[in-house]
Amino acid sequence: MSKINTAHVFTSESVGKGHPDKLCDQISDAVLDACLDIDPHSRVACETMAGLNMVVNVGEISCNNFETIDTEKIARNTVKEIGYDCAELRFCHDSFEYLSRIHGQSPDISQGVNAGEGLYAEQGAGDQGMMFGYATNETPEMLPVPIAFSHRLLKRFEQLRRDKIIDYLQPDAKAQVSVHYDGGKPRRITSVVVSHQTGHVSLERIRKDATDVIQQELDPSGLLDDDTVYYINPTGSFILGGPFADAGLTGRKIIVDTYGGVGSHGGGAFSGKDPSKVDRSAAYFARYAAKNIVAAGLSDKCEIQVAYAIGVAKPLSINVDTYGTGRVDEQSIQGVLEDGDLFDFRPAAIIDQLQLLTPNGWNYEQTASYGHFGRERFPWEKTDKAHTLKQVFSKTKAA
Template sequence: MKTIELVGYGHPDRFADYISEKILIENLKKDQNAKVAAEVMVTRNVVFLGGEIFSKAKIDYQKLVYDAIERVYGQKWWPNYQKIKVINDINSQSPELIKIQKKEIVAADQGVIYGFYNQKRYERILMLYQIIDNLRDKFAIAPDWKLLFNQNLQELSISVCGIKKNKHNQIKLFLQDQFLKFNLKIDVIVNPKGEWLICGPLSDTGLTGRKLMIDTFGAGVSHGGGAFCGKDFSKVDKTGVLIASELAYKFAKAKKVKTALVELNYKIGDKIPKVIVRTYQNNKMDEFEYDDYKLSLNDWIKKSNVYNLDWSEIVLKGGVIFYLKDILK
């Protein structure tokens, strides 16, 4: 788990994630009992909205999309975006799924979900986002960027959009100086393919859930395969990651290990998952089933603050890490 990949919130896939979360948040603002599974595809001429929603809320989805584009790209990075077509094919959620949620929130689908804790990896991801924020304050780069950071090789490869080639060396020197503030001497490669001036959906198609590793803990950490974004809290692909990561943190502290991975198994309709714990120390893994977890999905949601947060803003910042960093202390 030595290499970290990140992409900016203007990356088309991350932008699709953002719209999906905006759909969730706008429905929950008007109906806290809303059940949402929103999928988005973004191209240069069309934004397609799909999925299933059960909600009393009345949402102007075209305005939601245009507001999202203005927030992330504006006219500078997506000229004349008001001319794009918004296709809304969101349907009502299956009445069979609605029925099982009437008494309390239970798992709306089956799933294998992983939570993870390693303080150093958390810190490195947050460090990289901070450095990119500093870069964007200094240079007028587009919100679409991508990087690979390998601490073993002491190397950062970063592609930034919107900057002419004659600025690349200035960016390299700036980033090297930023790493020195963290006592890291890093070789920086800027735009290995050369200039990149057309960003976001004008150059690539975006799809909800296609950056699911970046939304969570990055390459090298187990993932169940279910997307995090655009789903209400009955969807264990979302809530399960948060629950499992809290447990991973607790086991890491209790066992005095640096790394813990928690696997949750939910059947559709389950209140409480099966829990498997793996801890890692000195290249050794210890695995065991944890049968003492008794907190139902409904009760965890009640005790948490998940309904009080704007998850679209958390996605813009960088994903799950930006929720967990304030919880796991």
């Protein structure tokens, strides 16, 4: 449980699109997008590994006309778009070795997921486990300050790299923000860490440029002060990066993908999985519900846990925790979620409500960098149920 009234410092990190693990997440989700484009009912569990001059895809995919999808081309195009497009980086889109060992989904799994094929008539959960959704009113994104600000920094650095405003920046990057909390509120930023792959440029120039960017981006928050410490490329050099310097794997940045370590995590990764996998879809829906609860003013913070059995549609449990910030009883909120009229946590209903098989104006590859939460383009970020929640609980109080 988060600390509410005690002073403490909390730190979260983000990683850039060119980080080896994030590169793998983006390839896996690009393959998922290609499958859903030709068959919205595809079953996809695509894993990617990247290392020294190599990219490997493994996993289980059942998709009509999958043979028409060129996964190697997808991998190369994704790597190029990220920015690994020249031999100087020691890892390049047109020269790495590619290997695929993708096969069909196990029939033991598919019979539990497909409606009418398993022990139950409804589409069941694609796996067992527990998923969490979280929201807080600390930031406009309804994310905790440390992870929200870490994402903001790296998105800004990427823009500067792509626009060649800082022309020596290379694709691999990390950022980390530490925030002092007191009484449950963010009071100041104690330190900022940025490690960014660069060309052969003096460390003095890198540190000056990066510090300027950090201050421009975070000054409006009012949380920077004269005592904030900046650590820029603290090893002294970051020239070798990407899969040349460090192997990457899909699903190895689950805390970056969610809430930066605030709250709980069920352990399941997102990228490369179609929405029949509740690791992904139920985590999205739990965020959707938590965000609407906070947007409705029912609490300042909210975490929702939902648990499933594989092949079973109805959740085993739904739990609500408002971390002592609730303005209504947690059990009452839980009752609304369990009722299912406003938020239906059955897998098929989640997919339908969020239109996860037919994305409109977004794709899964876009989720794979800078977090799956906090950007309005995604349907699970809408607060379209907040007004109804207000009405429900205003009637409860009146009664």
